[in-house]
Amino acid sequence: MAKNTKKNEGYLSSREIREISRKNRKITGELEKKWKRKHVPESEYLTQMKNPENAVEFEDLHTWFFTDAGTVKSVDGVTFDVPIGKTIGVVGESGCGKSVTSLSLMQLLQRPQGQIVSGHIRLNLGDKAIEISNTPREQMQKIRGNVVSMIFQEPMTSLNPVFRIGDQVDEVIALHNGEGKTKEQIKEETIKALEMVGIANSQGVYRMFPHELSGGMRQRVMIAMALACHPKVIIADEPTTALDVTIQAQILDLLRDLKDRINSSIMLITHDLGVIAEMADYVVVMYAGKIVEKGTAEDIFYHPTHPYTIGLMASKPVVGRQTDELYSIPGKVPNPVNMPDYCYFRDRCEKRLPCCDGEYPCEFSLSDTHKVSCYRCDPKYMNEAGKPDQAPDGEGGR
Numbered sequence: 193m194a195k196n197t198k199k200n201e202g203y204l205s206s207r208e209i210r211e212i213s214r215k216n217r218k219i220t221g222e223l224e225k226k227w228k229r230k231h232v233p234e235s236e237y238l239t240q241m242k243n244p245e246n247a248v249e250f251e252d253l254h255t256w257f258f259t260d261a262g263t264v265k266s267v268d269g270v271t272f273d274v275p276i277g278k279t280i281g282v283v284g285e286s287g288c289g290k291s292v293t294s295l296s297l298m299q300l301l302q303r304p305q306g307q308i309v310s311g312h313i314r315l316n317l318g319d320k321a322i323e324i325s326n327t328p329r330e331q332m333q334k335i336r337g338n339v340v341s342m343i344f345q346e347p348m349t350s351l352n353p354v355f356r357i358g359d360q361v362d363e364v365i366a367l368h369n370g371e372g373k374t375k376e377q378i379k380e381e382t383i384k385a386l387e388m389v390g391i392a393n394s395q396g397v398y399r400m401f402p403h404e405l406s407g408g409m410r411q412r413v414m415i416a417m418a419l420a421c422h423p424k425v426i427i428a429d430e431p432t433t434a435l436d437v438t439i440q441a442q443i444l445d446l447l448r449d450l451k452d453r454i455n456s457s458i459m460l461i462t463h464d465l466g467v468i469a470e471m472a473d474y475v476v477v478m479y480a481g482k483i484v485e486k487g488t489a490e491d492i493f494y495h496p497t498h499p500y501t502i503g504l505m506a507s508k509p510v511v512g513r514q515t516d517e518l519y520s521i522p523g524k525v526p527n528p529v530n531m532p533d534y535c536y537f538r539d540r541c542e543k544r545l546p547c548c549d550g551e552y553p554c555e556f557s558l559s560d561t562h563k564v565s566c567y568r569c570d571p572k573y574m575n576e577a578g579k580p581d582q583a584p585d586g587e588g589g590r
């Protein structure tokens with residue numbers, strides 16, 4: 193049937209697929225060896241925080257998936273800090289690597305395909321710090337839920353439909369924090385956790401099944417489960433996407449309030465800039481597995497500089513401003529298996545310069561906190577006023 197092999201872009205022959213799988217097995221087999229070791233000494237995963245005021249430090253993190261279609265570089269050189277007691281907002285279009293960044297921190301990647309191939313994730317435990325990419329599985333089980341915990345996007349699919357709410361929250365407390373406690377004591381803690389997230393009829397809800405609750409209530413239960421053990425870092429992956437707007441506001445208020453009460457940090461992942469504006473102290477903007485801009489919330493909201501951030505801002509509806517059509521960024525994210533060697537945003541960028549055909553731009557500092565990966569911020573191409581808006585003579589934007 194297939195004597196003449198098609199050479200369409202994106203088409204792989206079965207031979208090519210076999211070849212890729214063989215290479216993948218070799219690479220992942222090598223990387224998996226580390227996870228199969230037993231009794232790894234603590235010295236191998238202890239580390240030092242660069243700044244002890246950070247709860248988490250991501251440094252040049254590369255998380256790749258070795259799939260049959262090729263290597264997907266989901267997270268490709270991401271560096272940012274989550275300071276203690278602060279909220280970090282991670283924004284970007286869907287598919288840009290936000291969830292994979294947080295799953296790397298939880299060591300919940302789909303292995304063996306998904307692997308942290310290089311870089312560091314340092315987690316501050318108070319008296320010591322650990323390197324997540326070297327931490328063995330048994331140790332990680334003690335950290336998940338206790339130190340870092342995650343609120344998932346879809347409360348209906350994350351709660352088990354055949355168990356009562358009480359049993360599910362009890363299980364979390366018993367597993368992570370239940371040593372020496374009786375069943376009654378655990379139940380008491382569950383009721384307290386349910387009350388803490390604003391569920392008035394906590395005794396009744398304790399005996400209910402997930403389908404008997406509304407979406408907002410279910411998300412509250414998820415938050416109660418995530419916060420039951422007072423984690424130091426809370427990852428909230430699109431916590432309000434499945435909820436309607438009024439409930440969204442309540443859940444965000446609740447998160448903010450609880451964060452202050454237990455003094456933890458939040459890594460808030462969302463594609464909704466409105467949510468970020470309301471909650472975040474610092475913002476990280478991701479595009480195709482890389483950070484294109486990061487800074488304080490003021491930096492990003494009042495001085496957005498990367499054309500992608502500017503595009504995201506422009507595509508946000510503003511109350512009181514009338515427009516016929518909302519702005520949308522033209523084009524689409526490049527194929528993750530075959531990333532270009534120039535700036536990943538170049539082909540969608542309305543402000544590109546001739547120099548943008550060169551290699552991927554490095555990070556330029558606009559201030560101590562505000563960093564942008566765009567040639568428009570390269571001092572070489574800035575105009576005399578220092579505004580990253582115009583190219584020098586002869587290099588006008590196309």
Ligand SMILES: Nc1ncnc2c1ncn2[C@@H]1O[C@H](COP(=O)(O)OP(=O)(O)O)[C@@H](O)[C@H]1O
Binds near residue numbers: 291528
């Ligand atoms: N298990 C997986 N296998 C292969 N590719 C994956 C897997 N999980 C995520 N990816 C890829 O990683 C990229 C980033 O995904 P993700 O972090 O989930 O995006 P988002 O920013 O929407 O949360 C996407 O291109 C996605 O296709």
Ligand SMILES: [Mg+2]
Binds near residue numbers: 290291292
């Ligand atoms: Mg996601």
